[in-house]
Amino acid sequence: MAGQVERAEGGAAPRLRPPRDICRKARWSGAVVAAVLAGAAGAQDGRVSTYEQMAPELRAMQDDDFSNPGLLWAQTGEELWAEPSGADEVACAECHGAAEEMAGVAAHYPDWDEESGQAVDLAARINLCRQRHQGAEPLERGSEALLALTTLVALQSRGQPIAPSEAPQMEAVRGQGEALYSTRMGQLNLACATCHDDLAGGRLLAAEIPQAHPTGYPQYRLEWQEMGDLDRRLRNCMVGVRAEPFAAGSQEFVALEAYLKARAVGMEMEAPAIRP
């Protein structure tokens, strides 16, 4: 089997120590695809985006903006961006200018929101703007409209390195995420780390177990036939180990994302990614 399970229950800090065969693969593919997405990062330290594990057809689908369905959501996002909304009848564009002004923003989320005194992910940040700056209702988590706006903002960071927030409060949030990541859960009693650190590169039925870098969210999964956010992906993983999933938008998911982003620091953003 690919990896070795030697994690102390719950406690030990997750080490980034992918099994040897994945390192070999990264070295081998690193030379070939150094110019492509996270290839460069993979060659240096063994971290690879799931993109590297996908079939060439899926990579081609992601790379071509005219075949990547995620761009349809970005297009809807453009329309919403320019549309006056809420009691204040004001559009995102009126305060923020062109969507391109959001370059680099998604790469540092989740971030700390002073006013509410909590960590927020990108979707929650967009909803804060709706409530505070547009006098509008928050959009439902996972709704088409929120996914469209989030995709549009995330797209502006495509190709940029993940750069976790430097807000001092985020340290504790990442710590909480790290603890969750290494806590065994569900009837199968597995931690995220069991699969994504110790067994990454191995197989779970038909799927290759990825290293779980959150480089491409929101993303288009062929299985879903639509865009989905990171929460949805993490709910799938939790249901997979027969655990009760955290609620969409919960502090637990924000903390997990904050930890995953720190673990993927420097890797390239690739939203909207395609996944099987």
Add this chain to the structure above:
Amino acid sequence: MAVMINVPETAAPGEVVEVKIIISHPMETGFRTGSDGKLVPRNIIHELTCRYMGQEVFRAELHPAVAANPFFSFFVTAQESGEVELSWVDEAGETVTETRPIEVG
């Protein structure tokens, strides 16, 4: 309905160019149940056609096994400047027509 169409803006006479189109559509199979437990009625795009220089140059008939947000790519020989017209119709009766200019010369 979001759609992305790629027709090259310019081409040389006789050049074979690729037309790409991706349409946001659920392509509902009619076999899925909604949250109320009832079947979601089938609604798929069942026909897509492309016209160029007053002539049909491509036609596809679709059936329920096609995934959501279908993507098409096909080739057309550029002959004169004009419009490439794409239209499609789904089973809810919605017809959409989009045109893109192409300059040949």
